Amino acid sequence: MTGWKHRWTFILAAAGSAVGLGNIWKFPYITGEYGGGAFVLVYLLCIATIGVPVMIAEVMIGRRGGANPIDSMRTVAVESGRSPWWSLLGIGGVAAGLLIMMFYSVVAGWALEYTWQSLTGSYVGRPAAEVSGHFSALTANFTTQMFWHGLFSLLTAAVVAAGVARGIGKSVEVMMPLLFLLLLVMVGYAVVEGDFARGAQFLLAPDFSKLSPKAVLVALGHAFFTLSLGMGAIMAYGAYMPGHASVAKSVLAIAAIDTLVSITAGLAIFPLVFSHNLEPGSGPGLMFVTLPIAFSEMSGGALVGTIFFVLVSIAALTSSISLIEPGVAWLEKRGFRRPPVTFALVAVTWLGGLFCIHSSAVFDALDALTARYMLPLGGLAIALFVGWQMKRSIAFSEIGIRSNALQLLWYVTLRFLSPICILAVFAHSLGLL
Numbered sequence: 001m002t003g004w005k006h007r008w009t010f011i012l013a014a015a016g017s018a019v020g021l022g023n024i025w026k027f028p029y030i031t032g033e034y035g036g037g038a039f040v041l042v043y044l045l046c047i048a049t050i051g052v053p054v055m056i057a058e059v060m061i062g063r064r065g066g067a068n069p070i071d072s073m074r075t076v077a078v079e080s081g082r083s084p085w086w087s088l089l090g091i092g093g094v095a096a097g098l099l100i101m102m103f104y105s106v107v108a109g110w111a112l113e114y115t116w117q118s119l120t121g122s123y124v125g126r127p128a129a130e131v132s133g134h135f136s137a138l139t140a141n142f143t144t145q146m147f148w149h150g151l152f153s154l155l156t157a158a159v160v161a162a163g164v165a166r167g168i169g170k171s172v173e174v175m176m177p178l179l180f181l182l183l184l185v186m187v188g189y190a191v192v193e194g195d196f197a198r199g200a201q202f203l204l205a206p207d208f209s210k211l212s213p214k215a216v217l218v219a220l221g222h223a224f225f226t227l228s229l230g231m232g233a234i235m236a237y238g239a240y241m242p243g244h245a246s247v248a249k250s251v252l253a254i255a256a257i258d259t260l261v262s263i264t265a266g267l268a269i270f271p272l273v274f275s276h277n278l279e280p281g282s283g284p285g286l287m288f289v290t291l292p293i294a295f296s297e298m299s300g301g302a303l304v305g306t307i308f309f310v311l312v313s314i315a316a317l318t319s320s321i322s323l324i325e326p327g328v329a330w331l332e333k334r335g336f337r338r339p340p341v342t343f344a345l346v347a348v349t350w351l352g353g354l355f356c357i358h359s360s361a362v363f364d365a366l367d368a369l370t371a372r373y374m375l376p377l378g379g380l381a382i383a384l385f386v387g388w389q390m391k392r393s394i395a396f397s398e399i400g401i402r403s404n405a406l407q408l409l410w411y412v413t414l415r416f417l418s419p420i421c422i423l424a425v426f427a428h429s430l431g432l433l
């Protein structure tokens, strides 16, 4: 992989990593499970006080280190006179990426299957109950899922094996705006056909009585998951960022795009949930049930459905490559050739995915382990490293904002507020706070 051509390529690639199934599939369903508006508010607070500062820190380490997360951590630690053992953080990140990929590619496989269903028009004009029944039938079918999950894994491997700069740079430039446009079309449909007022209220009006300690932990974990933080994906991409680009401004753009996509997806999905008397807390099937119902009733629904699920699949692909890339880049630097190590790593995650397909308990456990614990703890370590271990002069020379006040605001947030918030959420969820 060669360097990104300009600032925009980095922003688009990083936004491609951030915007994925986390926004369109996961965010709406966990918001439904954990009670709506209050959950969304905590999630937004986590993005602002933890996500943005930590993302700045990650990009900074990547650009300064100029390599995969394991080697970048070591380089920057040594440069700051600290222990080379900080590279362990990179190793944990590579592992987290592979573990996430195991269930992520299963869900992406569902999106591919729904692309096929839309293309063949199989749900058009069918009654809502039948359309929603397809999802339970799919998740009960091992072979079908194995096929689509395998196909998605192969696609991911093909892109990563070829190197990321050209393929991804170009494709995200076209796909990201298109995805956004289609989401707007879906919101338009939700306004006309759904119970928009109720959906919007559920998403945006906080009811704190519904906010459990676990919900707060899930919101924190999701802030990391959706921004691709805490495991080195953004660090790996940051390594290819040109020196003149502003880290802080790029990060703000990425976080804003990611958040807008999530909120838009929520506004497209919840109005349909309520107008069809579906359960907002019905879990991972939410997107795969509500949107096909909408498509089945629309004129031209097969076409819109096909385009939509193709875009979801592509959004998943621009994220999955960043789950594998840190490990691949690291092995490549150890002298292995990129294509074989890529296929080897993806073979491992494909096998892991079979366990997720076989048992939803494994699926849930991997999801919880990575999103709820590994990513926030990785993020905590990154905040502590940049805030307390890395030389301040290096951090300030990398951040790329002129205003001293803003620089200081970031630094103080990263040193104190972000770590304290992460620890407080953990303590709260353990019943200590």
Ligand code: PHE
Pocket: 017, 018, 019, 020, 021, 022, 023, 100, 224, 225, 226, 227, 228, 229, 231, 233, 319, 320, 322, 323
């Ligand atoms: N951010 C991606 C999404 O929301 C998932 C992801 C997590 C990608 C961690 C890379 C690293 O779908």
